Amino acid sequence: MRPLISFSILLVLPLFIGFSSRNTADTSNDHDYCNARFDFCLNYPTAVFTQTVNSDNDDGISLSSADGLLNAQVYGVYNVEDASILNLYQELVDKLAGMNKRVEVVSSDVNITSYEATFRGDKEVQYYRTVLQPNNVIVTLMIAVPTGMEEMLHSLLRDMVLDTHS
Numbered sequence: 001m002r003p004l005i006s007f008s009i010l011l012v013l014p015l016f017i018g019f020s021s022r023n024t025a026d027t028s029n030d031h032d033y034c035n036a037r038f039d040f041c042l043n044y045p046t047a048v049f050t051q052t053v054n055s056d057n058d059d060g061i062s063l064s065s066a067d068g069l070l071n072a073q074v075y076g077v078y079n080v081e082d083a084s085i086l087n088l089y090q091e092l093v094d095k096l097a098g099m100n101k102r103v104e105v106v107s108s109d110v111n112i113t114s115y116e117a118t119f120r121g122d123k124e125v126q127y128y129r130t131v132l133q134p135n136n137v138i139v140t141l142m143i144a145v146p147t148g149m150e151e152m153l154h155s156l157l158r159d160m161v162l163d164t165h166s
Helices: 002-015 085-099 150-159
Strands: 030-035 040-045 051-054 060-064 071-078 104-110 114-120 124-132 137-146 161-163
Touching (some): 030 060, 124 150, 137 150
Antiparallel strands (some): 051 060, 071 137
C-alpha cells in the first residue's frame, strides 16, 4: 500500500509545482529586434513594451510600456576611442552621478569584455549591460523602472535576452 501512495504523490505533485523556465514559457508575445550593423539581437516581451522607436541612424531601438513607466534601450556604437570596459563603466557612473543628486550602485559586475550594473536614483532604477565585442563594437542594453518597482526589473531581466553573438 505504501508504494501505491508514494506513486500517487509523484503523479499529483507536478500539478502543484509551477514551472517558470524561460525555455518552456509561451514566447508568442516576444519579439526579436536584430541589428545587422552592430551584430546583436534583443528578444523582448511585446506585452510589456508596446511602443518602439527605431533610431534614425540604425544604431538601436527604444522601447516603452503603454503607460511610459518602463523603458529600455539597446544600441551599438563603434569603439573609435578604443575605450576599455572599465573606462566605459566609470564614464557611466560619472554620468549618472552628475544627473542625480543621489545615485546608489545596487550591484555591479565588471570583467574584461563586459559589465552589468544596477543603479538606484531618486526616481528610477536603471540596469545596464554593456558588451565590448571582438570587432571593437560596444553594445549596451539599458532598462529603467520607477523606484519601488524593482520586482518588475527582475522580471524583465528574466524575460529579455540580449545576444551579442560574441
